[in-house]
Every structure is written in structure tokens, then in C-alpha cells.
Amino acid sequence: MNDAAWETLSNQAVAAAGLAYFVALIVHLAEWAALRQPAAREAALVGADAAAGAPVESPAESAAPSERVAFLGRLGFLVTCIAAGAHAVALVGRGMAADPNRVPWGNMYEFTVSGTFVVTLMYLALYRRFKLAWMAPIVVGFVLTVLMVAVIWLHQKVAPLTEALDSYWLVIHVVAAVIATGAFTLGGIASIMYLVKMRSGDDAGGWLGRVPTLDALDKLAYRVHAFAFPVWTFAVLITGPIWAHEAWSRYWNWDPKEVWAFITWVVYAGYLHARATAGWRGRNAAILALVGLGTLWFNFIGINYFATNSQHSYALEAPAAVVAPVVRA
Amino acid sequence: MSEPTPARPVGRGELTARELARWTWRQVTSMRTALVLLLLLALAAIPGSVVPQTGVDALAVTRWKDEHPKLTPIYEKLDLFSVYDSIWFSAIYLLLVLSLVGCIVPRLGVYARGFRAQPPETPRHLSRLPDHTTYETTESVDEVLARAREVLGRRHRVRAADAGADSVSAERGHLREAGNLLFHLSVLIVLAGFGVGGLYGYQGGVILVQGSTFGNNLTQYDDFDPGGLFTPTQLDDFDFTVDDFEVEWLTSGAGAGTARGFQAGLSYREGDGESEEYDLRVNHPLSIADTDVFLIGHGYAPVITVRDGEGEIAWTGPTVFLPQDQSFVSFGVVKANGAKPEKIGLEGLFYPTFELFEGDPISVFPDDLKPLVSMLVYTGDLGLDSGEAQSVYVLDKEDATQLTDDEGKPVRLDLSLGETVELPDGLGSVTLERVDPWIRVQISQTPGKEVALLGVVLALIGLCGSLFIRPRRVWVRARTLTADGSPDGSGETTTVVEVAGLDRSGNGEIAEVLADLVAVLKNEKEPRP
């Protein structure tokens, strides 16, 4: 296979992944819709108590719908796995299409495709352990949306890595940053659901009944954030500076990208701090986590459009070609 | 650990200076203050990403100031062009440091004192703890307690048995606090390393044409940005020569017109040592003693020779032209000050691969495949005699006269490689001999970088300890119970075992831990290794 064929394959795989995510989304939405009915009927039949009791495991009387729910859930999961497979092919294709072959994160498009892939991957990996079934449509919807944005606005043809990006520190740095981004995003989803669920309380019916209890959501969010934070620390405060030092002679230069990575770090440090010392749980902690997520994604995508002087602007020229005119006395 | 202290109501007349100091200190070191300061730090960092910063891109600052004459004085007052050195930004982080020290030092003391401490006595009423469970067994109290001691002893610190004790008290996760302390201490180490770099380090830049030599002293730098406590004696004694410079240009594919594989062959000498070779590349700086040399830019220096009206060489040599954009169309000037009868100044553009596109000159490729310089000519007063410092990249045309032809149009010299053009009025001639590459190197010392790196690594280790070690206390109490429920030790007895736990991080799954423990105690499950 030649480079052009790889590139075509990659583009087709992204399209296939998008399509599969879309199907998965529909399936999961159908699953949610199916959930609504039994809960509503039960509430009407048995009164408020039943709905308050155990809305997650619907009692046997509504066996048929709950079987359908379980089936749709499994189907959605399967389709998401297929989507993730195509997604992976798209990434490999990008890397193989470049000459010389390289890691698939040379520009914003590739970066975004990698980032969303990790969100999916972490979701699939943690699906059983943290019982994430309730999260399915949100994760799939999120990944689909961001992928669509990437394809429509960020797409670029395969090009070799600019010189400064060609460093193994970059590989480590980006892998860590992308993993942390994926995890923070999952944690943020848990925090959003906390805030949504807070309005109706733990005894909500319908799909909200499927979402774990407030307490469980809060703990889930904390755990995921507690995992992501050290990874982020490693990415932006260890490997990032080492690489920056090699490439630009300054390990920390207060470049806008660095500033926002730092802001994200400080906000999440505040989140953990608040939980550990101020005893912030639940609502306040969730809001702080979402502020952190906002700064993270702003840095990921937004900063490239707001700040013109970022050395990290992947889409633009290599730092080596940037020459600030010098005034010689 | 100090809890947030509520503002203490202070009665009139009671406020002595000492009390005030104490109250202030409490406020500064309170958890809430630390949190507020952290979030404030995040907020304060924002302006520096929106407004151009002198330390990052001085040129962008100048441009911004030109475009916003009204805002500039206000921004300058607020230090918005150097946010991270500003008083208000420093105030926040210094307060944070103060708060950190005030917080850590007492905690270190507490931790040191408590390091060898036994787990506390078993609370009297285990059933009052939020997580507790009870079961009955036919084993004797002693059997149960011995087993509990053994099982818990594997992964816990267990309180030595008090005489006649009916319970076991165990604790684990001491290292969490150690990790947390290490993390907070390391933040101070990082700041110290960072601070040393800012104060004692420097960054300098210089443009060097292929073939030229750089000796490391202040006069040789084009720009130099030292830290506040930098002294020139810090400069390492070395020199290096740029032997050659090569770029690989991509000619096809999506990356066409961009460059790869920048490589500058240097021969360098430290002190009076032997000359050594180094291939300077992006991401591969050269380290000489405490100094690092980085390749950060490149461009073209056409070698131009100006002969004056008397046939003498008034100027010759590589002339650095500065790239204007990615096409590497570059701008430069020549000042032939000694030319007679008239001084000659040239100003114009360099096209690496010249082409006329609908009558306009452009460069179709950034490599110098078909180079051409196109310059306008000035004579007369070039401002060089005023004694004022002048940039070598700018021609002072204020008092100069532009050469024009008979029709009054400006004279434009278009020189391709090796070409010589005569100037009108017998003023002389200009030749483009060849084109040399130049590189821009950044030379810097960053003392404290190892300290900062060590600091973050330690911080990360401490952080992981703090986040993933789950400190908890576990108690097992066993009592005999007669058949009728009175603990008088007679008749048929069963043993009631109470198990309770306290998760000190507040995030663990203590109920599961207890269920596990109970299963093990009941011999239903093997203890985890």
C-alpha cells in the first residue's frame, strides 16, 4: 500500500467510525427511550414508592421492556466497539500515510481524532469496572460531535511532522496529555450528570434512574479525576517542559498553550484540594471540575484561534522557520 | 490539620498587635485561603495568554502597542505586557508560598511525632460508626482476635494488645500523609528551581552566517535577556564556527515548500581545548559547560559587492536578509558608507526562487534555486554619521536621496546570481556574488532546571501516594454471648464479632473492605496476599 492509499483508507475509516458512532448513538437513545416506559407505567401502577425504590432493576412484571433495554444496551456497546475499531484504523492510516511513518498527531485534526479515540477507549475499558452503561449515549454523542467538528473544520492532508514536533519526548508528552484529556472528559461527564441528577434527586425515574446515585457519581468523578490529574501533571509539567527545552531552549515560556495547561492544572489541583481539605463534595466540586474541563478543551481547540503567538500552533510553521527580526545596535 | 478558622469576633480594645498577627497568620494558612489563592492564580494567569508578552514575543508587543495607543498606557500601568513578573501575580504566588510553608511545617511536625504512634484504642461503641457490621460465630473470643490480628497484621499496623483487650485496632495508609507532604514540599522545590533560573539565567540570540565564528561574550550577541542577578562572569568560555548549514526542502506532497532536517555543522572549542564537531539540529541542542546552544531559525545572506565611482570596493560580504514569511522572501539593506563620491545605500528584497507572476515578482519556492535580489538605491546622508545606534536591518532614508532614472522613476537593481549592474551617473556598480545561508541560534543558561525537574518528579511521586494510598482504621471486637444473651460466660456461648472501619480519605469503599474482612475472618475466603 502506498501513502496515498493509506490516507484514503484513513479518511474512509473516519467516515465509517462516524457512521458507527451514529448508529450506536441511535441504539443507545432507543435504549433510553425504552427505559422511560416501564418506569412511567410502574409509577402509575404502584405509586410513588416503586419509582423511588429501585428504578435501575425494573421488577419482573415489565420483563419484556427491560429485556429489550438490556439487548439494546449490549448492541450499542458492540457497535461502539466496532466504531472504535474503525477509529483505530483511521489513526494507524494517518501514521502510515506520512513519509516517514510517524505518530498520528502532527496537527489539530490528528490531535482531535486521537483525543476522541482515547475517550472511547477509556470508556470501553472502564465500562465494566465502573458500570458505565448509563454513560453510553453521552460518551458516544460527545465523540461523534467532536469527530464531526474535526472532519469538517480541522481536516488537513497528511504531511510530515514539522521538525520541532519530531521528538520522542513529544510522543510521551502527547500520549500522556491525550490520556489525561480523555479521562478528564469522562470525569466531567460524571460531574455533569451529577448536576443534572441533582435537580431531580436520587429517586428520579426514566433514564435518570439508570444513572448511578448522586453519591456514586460523585465518587466516580473523583476517582477518574484522581487518575487523570497525575497523568496531566506528568504531561504538562514534566515531559512538556523537557521537550520545550530541547526544541525552543526554554522549558517554560508562558506561551499561551502552556499558560492554559497551567490554568487547567491549577483548577484541577483546586478541585482535589477542595475535596480533600474544604470537604467540598457534590455540587461545588462538580462545578469546579467542569471549570477545569472547560479550560482543558479551550486549550485543546480554542486557544489556536485566539492566541496568535503560540509556538504550539501545530497548523502553522515549524518554530525553526520563525525568525524574530533582531535589532542590532 | 487546621480547619478553616472562622473570623474570630474581636471585642473592642482587645486587639493587641500580637493577636492581630496571630489572627492574620491563621487566615493566611487556612485551607480556604489556600484554595482561594490557587483559584486566583489560575485566574491571574489568563491575561498573559491574551495580551502579548514581552518575554515571549517582544515584536508582538510593539505591534500591539502601535495598534492600541489608547489602551497601551493603562495596560502598561497594570503590567499586562509582563504578567508573570508583575507585582500582582507575584503577590498571589508569594502568598501561596507563605501559606504553603505555614501549612506544611506544622504538619511535618505532627507527622514526625505521630510516625511511630500506635493505632488508637478501639472506640467503645463501634456500632456508632457509619460503617460497621456484626456477625456471630462459635469460635472463641481469643480465636477470633488472634485471627484478626494475623489477618490485619499483613497489611496494617496493629496496636499492641492491651492487657485483657477484647479488640484489635489496626491502621494503614500512613504513607498517604507522607506523600501529601512530599507533594507540597516539592511544589516549593519547583518554585525555587524556577526562581533561580529566572534570576541567574539568561537567553541570548545571534544570527550567524555560514563560515562565521561566535565567541561567547556579551558584545557578540544580537539580543540578550539576562535575569535580575545575572553577572557577565557567568558566561562560559567557548567559541564555535558555523561550518555549513543544510536544509532539506520538501518538493512534493502536502508538506511541499516546508523544510525538514535543518542541520548546522559546528566546530566548537571550550576554553583552550581541542576543537570538536557537532551537528546542531532542532531538538538536539549543543551543551557546552552550563550553556546550551539551540538552532531556532535560518535564512539567506546574499553576498553583495558594491564598487564605488572610483572603482574601489566600498562594501562586500554576506548581508543578512530577514525572512518576511514562509516563502522566505526576505528583506535587507546594504550601507556602503565609504563609497565615493557618494555614499550608497541599498534596500530591497531577496527572492530565493524568483518568478514573475502576472508582472509581480514572487518566490515560488523557499529554497534558493533561482535567487534574485531586487533593490532600490539611495545616496547622500544615510544617517550613519549622527553617532546614534542604528539597526543593521534598517536604512535611514530620511535625509537620503533616492536614485531615479531619466524619466524620474526609481532605479531598481534586479540581480541574479553572479550578475553585476552599473549604477547610473557613474556612481559605481553592484554585484551579487553568491548566497550564503545563515542560522539563528539561541544561547542560554538555565540554572536550576535540574532542581525544578527533580521537584516535579518528587511532586508527582508524592501526589500518587497522596491520591492512591487509602488510609483507614479497622477495628474488630469480639465478645462472648450466652444463649440467653447475657455475657456472663456460662452456658452455651457464641461469640459476637463487631467489625468497623473508618476511611480517612473519605473516598474509599469501606463497606466492601469490611465485607471482605468479615469473609476472611469467617474463613469463607482466603486473605489477600
Ligand code: HEM
Ligand atoms: C501550590 C499550591 C498548592 C497545590 C498545587 C496543592 C495541591 C493539592 C492537591 C492536588 C491535593 C490533593 C491530594 C489529595 O487529595 O490527597 C492537596 C491536598 C492538601 N493540601 Fe494542598 N496544594 C497547595 C497548597 C496548599 C496549602 C497552602 C495548604 C495549607 C494551607 C495545603 C494543604 C493541603 C492539605 C491539608 C491537603 C489534604 C491532605 C489530605 O487529604 O490528607 N495545600 N493539595
